[in-house]
Amino acid sequence: MCLAIPSKITAIDKETSMATVETMGVTRSANLALVEDEVSVGDWVLVHVGIAMSRIDENEARKNLDLFEDILREEDELNVSDSGPGQC
Amino acid sequence: MLTHEDLYQRLRSKDSVQQLTKQIWQAVEGDDQPFRIMEVCGGHTYAIVKYGLDQLLPSGVKFIHGPGCPVCVLPQHRIDAAIQLARRPETILVTLGDMIRVPGSRSSLQQTRAEGADVRFVYSPLETIQIARDNPDRQVIYYAIGFETTTPMTALLIDQARHADLNNLCFHTNHVLIPPAMNLLMEQGANIDAFLAPGHVSVITGVDIYEPIVKRFGTPVVISGFEPVDILSAVLSIIRQLKKGLSCCENNYARSVRESGNQKARDLVDRYFELRSDFLWRGIGSIPESALQLKPEFAAIDAERAFAEDCPQAGEEQSSGCICGAILCGHASPLDCSLFAGICTPQRPQGSCMVSNEGACAAYYRYRRTQS
Structure with a gap:
């Protein structure tokens, strides 16, 4: 029900606040009226029931992915990512 | 620029899943303490059962399926x-x-x-x-x-x-609304050590809505995305918090969830x-x-x-004999229900948990019909 799918913006119609997005290879439209950040073609948004709810933050996504890369690279060292999650 | 691979394949990568699983095993090694984690959201339940994430984890780490499926909880x-x-x-x-x-x-x-x-x-x-x-x-x-x-x-x-x-x-x-349900389960003494919090609810609400629950019950809450690597790293965060005796609300899905x-x-x-x-x-x-x-x-x-x-008022609920109520409160698993996969199927659901894809019974029906 709360399914929201990362979708890439391929075109924006500013007048109607509608975007054309690509979702896992399928082209569909998404309403941008609720997105707070400025978005442009090439950005990823999270689309829920045809309406974009947030822009996916590239820096945060990268941080996340880099952390997993680090975990993999240093896989033989114990507690390698003790500086990662679970720190409060 | 982010690619399809970044947001899908890399968050489902076998190597990352194996490595995170290994870290979870190491984190709980020699520990008799149970780690009962309620995933509140039905989307998480679906992903956990679909990818068999619960089966990768040590026996002390248990997912308790929560009430986070809106059609399942409609009276x-x-x-x-x-x-x-x-x-x-x-x-x-x-x-x-x-x-x-x-x-x-x-x-x-x-x-x-x-x-x-x-x-x-x-x-x-x-x-x-x-x-x-x-x-x-x-x-x-x-x-x-x-x-x-x-x-x-x-x-x-x-x-x-x-x-x-x-x-x-x-x-x-x-x-x-999700927090009042989490609150009620804790008030009723649910056997839960931590919450895996719903990622897409949090996109709208922000992080603070879980603070009262963390403060009142000392229960860690970690917001998670829906890919296997998201969920396992959130579980690792929860275990680390519990082992250190910490309880805080952590946003493990920052690519989509802003603090506010x-x-x-x-x-x-x-x-x-x-x-x-x-x-x-x-x-x-x-x-x-x-x-x-x-x-x-x-x-x-x-x-x-x-x-x-x-618009009828609330009346006596007709019971088909299913145990959806106990499942929604985290007291039972779909496999505990005598109707599961026999009388109750997605084609002929007897209870609401079999209806939505994200209902625990529907997820078990699709991916797990027998007790492992």
């Missing part, structure tokens, strides 16, 4: 209202596809449609605008369901309908909705301030007020 009298409204003359009832097979006390919307009522299932609430425009002589009722994630989408529909001057569209509101959530969406919700004093959750009971209703100034578009005679 029968609310489904009955949808059916009665759909049967009104010259009426079109519009709702999301998740509602199709949910059983009310005697029937479902699917059956009602087969009997001739005009029930339309849409991908997006906004499609309702066109339906109302195309049918100016008929009453269109949008039957709104969903948690905090979906409420802004209904609010946007209401907003657009008002700007479009549509006077044949009204709303039956069934939007419910989506204010624009919440403002739109606040424009049209207010808290109900209480709301009945199927299998759980009445929970104070756990749902929304249209504000009194929008009474004219509130189907519950306009067609009160077709």
Whole structure:
């Protein structure tokens, strides 16, 4: 029900606040009226029931992915990512 | 620039899953302490069962499936209202596809449609605008369901309908809120050590809504995305917090969840909705301030007020003998139910947890029919 799918913006119609997005290879439209950040073609948004709810933050996504890369690279060292999650 | 691979394949990568699993095993090694983690959201339940994540973890780490499936927690009298409204003359009832097979006390919307009522299932609430425009002589009722994630989408529909001057569209509101349900489960003494918090609810609400639960019950809450690597790294965070005796709210899904959530969406919700004093959750009971209703100034578009005679009040729930209630509270697993996969299947659901893809029973039916 709360399914929201990362979708890439391929075109924006500013007048109607509608975007054309690509979702896992399928082209569909998404309403941008609720997105707070400025978005442009090439950005990823999270689309829920045809309406974009947030822009996916590239820096945060990268941080996340880099952390997993680090975990993999240093896989033989114990507690390698003790500086990662679970720190409060 | 982010790629499809970054957001999908890399978050499902076998190597990352194996490595995170190994770290979880190392983190709990030699520890008899159980780690009972309730994943509140049905989307998490689905991903956990689909990818078999629970089966990768040490036996002490248990996922307790929570009440986070909006159609699963709707009580029968609310489904009955949808059916009665759909049967009104010259009426079109519009709702999301998740509602199709949910059983009310005697029937479902699917059956009602087969009997001739005009029930339309849409991908997006906004499609309702066109339906109302195309049918100016008929009453269109949008039957709104969903948690905090979906409420802004209904609010946007209401907003657009008002700007479009549509006077044949009204709303039956069934939007419910997650934190009051988490709170109630803890108050009732649920055997839960930590919460894996719903990622897409949090996109709207932000992180702070879980703070009262963390403070009151000392229960870690970690917000998670829905890919295997997201979920396992959130589990690792939870275990680390519990082992250190910490309890805090952590945002493990920062690529989508801002600390402050989506204010624009919440403002739109606040424009049209207010808290109900209480709301009945199927299998759980009445929970104070756990749902929304249209504000009194929008009474004219509130189907519950306009067609009160077709909106039955809460009554005795018809029981099919299924244990959805216990499953929704985290007290039982679908495999504990004698009806599971025999009498109760996704084609002929006896209880609501078998209906939605994200209901625990439907996820188990699809991916796990026998006890491992």
